[in-house]
Amino acid sequence: xxxxxxxxxxxxxxxxxxxxxxxxxxxxxxxxxxxxxxxxxxxxxxxxxxxxxxxxxxxxxxxxxxxxxxxxxxxxxxxxxxxxxxxxxxxxxxxxxxxxxxxxxxxxxxxxxxxxxxxxxxxxxxxxxxxxxxxxxxxxxxxxxxxxxxxxxxxxxxxxxxxxxxxxxxxxxxxxxxxxxxxxxxxxxxxxxxxxxxxxxxxxxxxxxxxxxxxxxxxxxxxxxxxxxxxxxxxxxxxxxxxxxxxxxxxxxxxxxxxxxxxxxxxxxxxxx
Numbered sequence: 001x002x003x004x005x006x007x008x009x010x011x012x013x014x015x016x017x018x019x020x021x022x023x024x025x026x027x028x029x030x031x032x033x034x035x036x037x038x039x040x041x042x043x044x045x046x047x048x049x050x051x052x053x054x055x056x057x058x059x060x061x062x063x064x065x066x067x068x069x070x071x072x073x074x075x076x077x078x079x080x081x082x083x084x085x086x087x088x089x090x091x092x093x094x095x096x097x098x099x100x101x102x103x104x105x106x107x108x109x110x111x112x113x114x115x116x117x118x119x120x121x122x123x124x125x126x127x128x129x130x131x132x133x134x135x136x137x138x139x140x141x142x143x144x145x146x147x148x149x150x151x152x153x154x155x156x157x158x159x160x161x162x163x164x165x166x167x168x169x170x171x172x173x174x175x176x177x178x179x180x181x182x183x184x185x186x187x188x189x190x191x192x193x194x195x196x197x198x199x200x201x202x203x204x205x206x207x208x209x210x211x212x213x214x215x216x217x218x219x220x221x222x223x224x225x226x227x228x229x230x231x232x233x234x235x236x237x238x239x240x241x242x243x244x245x246x247x248x249x250x251x252x253x254x255x256x257x258x259x260x261x262x263x264x265x266x267x268x269x270x271x272x273x
Contacts, residue, residue, distance in 0.1 A: 105260065
């Protein structure tokens with residue numbers, strides 16, 4: 001029996017209301033472990049290699065590619081011939097619970113025999129814009145390094161992208177549309193539109209589309225992604241609300257490869273000794 005959109009979204013919301021974490025799997029029919037193994041075997045590296053606590057610290061910025069903090073040599077040795085397990089830090093996640101659960105699940109997967117031989121972990125985030133000193137990139141990187149390496153003690157590479165640089169034409173087009181204040185959702189007022197990019201007043205759906213394009217751009221070496229899911233509808237859910245939410249999930253995840261959408265309702269990692 002196939003659930004209708006309203007029933008499906010209500011079941012998910014009921015799970016969250018009852019303090020259950022939710023995972024949604026997308027595009028796993030495209031996961032090809034044989035291809036991953038074949039690719040990795042061409043340039044075999046030490047299967048037991050892990051990053052030391054200092055391996056993910058940023059090295060000097062490459063002037064030719066200032067968008068991403070360059071990995072250290074230890075990271076370069078690790079990633080040779082391997083695919084990535086990406087964990088995305090998204091601004092629409094209200095707290096750190098979903099990100100931490102996604103990171104914990106990715107780490108557990110990586111520790112299994114197959115993925116430990118053929119993959120490495122990467123934590124990915126983004127800023128919409130930045131200055132010449134990369135102030136926003138450095139700040140975001142520093143926060144992620146503290147959370148991932150110092151607090152959770154999970155060895156992973158960290159990369160921070162700038163949407164304005166990575167998707168320049170699309171970003172400027174989105175900003176132009178936002179400046180015209182056209183095609184705004186009828187059920188949103190002006191105070192709710194610009195939560196992800198207050199400087200340029202992009203609508204949340206525009207930022208999500210730019211992020212999806214960035215994820216598509218990164219798919220070449222990514223085997224699997226863990227992503228905090230889109231916010232669920234609030235209040236009483238109508239059939240229209242449910243269909244919009246399902247369509248938003250489909251639009252966001254189409255084409256980005258095997259993806260686990262994560263919604264956590266409580267802290268999953270204890271920092272208490």
